[in-house]
Amino acid sequence: MSHPLGRHFYVGIPGPALDHATRALLLQIRPGGIILFGRNVRSASQLARLTRHLRILLGPTLLVCLDHEGGRVNRLKDIVGVVPSALQLGFLGNVSHAKRHGQLTGRLLREIGVNVNLAPVLDLHLRPKTDNSVPDRCWSRNPREVIRLAGAFLDGMQDEGVTGCGKHFLGYGAADKDPHLLLPRVNRTRTQIMKQDLLPYAGLLPSKKSRESGMPSKHLRMIMLSHAHLRAFHGNKLTPACVSPMVAGTLLRDTLGFHGVTITDDLEMGAITRTMSIGDASAKCLSLGTDFILICHTAKAIRDGYRGAQKALRQKKIPPDILSESGERVERLSRRVAVKSTFSERRFNAVVQDIHAFTRKIFSAVPPRLRVIDERWGPIGEKY
16 A cells, blocks of 8 residues: 555656665655656566566555557567557548557556556647657547547557556647647637647546446546646746646546546656746645656656655645545556456567557558658657
8 A cells, every 4th residue: 555645656767677776765655656668678578577576565556657659659669669659540540440559559568567558649730840749649630530549549458457548638739849848838729728629538538427337447547737838828927737726627627527537747847847846846736636746767856756745745735635535536546457467478479469460550551651750759758
């Protein structure tokens, strides 16, 4: 069982195995989730061993995630190879392809002990020539196409026991900068945001009936909050969405009616560190009812975020009832997606072969210009 505060942190670790310093930090904070990157990957069996050791250390309901969208965002490329992107699948517009991509992703991640995938991207493809971190990661500029295709991917993956996370709420599709480096501005009007940007999230929410039955088996259980500054709501007062009461509270919880788990985008991104301290950002997000604080890279940043939240809790800046309700959401998701199976090299190799066949099929169907990763855009999230 995670500590009451620590369970609200989702953190990265430095290498492919748990060294003494990493173990000490994890036992001090006892996070509710771990995020993996390419730096943690050597082989499938090593990854399965790492996730097993993490659960021995932190408990069987630990959430372990990575970003496995396909295309440029593929932490497992060294052991799996190239995987189709949302842009390629969106070009084809075939819902069966999107669902197959989700199924294969779910089988792959489940085998190595990963039970959460920070995908699909639900941003609209609004600025294809702007390096705002998502120009080649979006399904479509049409919200209804995003619902149809990203929804099929999400259902296919969650049918295999891996929870997805819709991102980035809100605005990266129309952002003017890469949030990994700087605070991006979004100049969409309120009408555009409400009638277009929100639609993929609204369209992928579970029905009231499935919500009342506990945790819905399909559609969005988890949403990532962005760091975009939405001028429509905050004018010239620079405010990342994750610390905005309007975006993280009113829009997400009240207007949209989302009752699932929320997670910030990485608080080590330049959009945050150039705007406020990681400690202050952590405290503010938790005070708004955000369920997970994501800090991906350095031990110092993880400690700063945790200490900032501790201080805010002591000063009663984080309402206990909000933290308690958030804890219930975290526990509900953690228990639902607890990993039960053991690693099989044979099963892993079989799914990799299926992925290779699927990739060949998609690449043969798209035009040559879409068969390669656009070299203008650098790697996403591995380092800043």
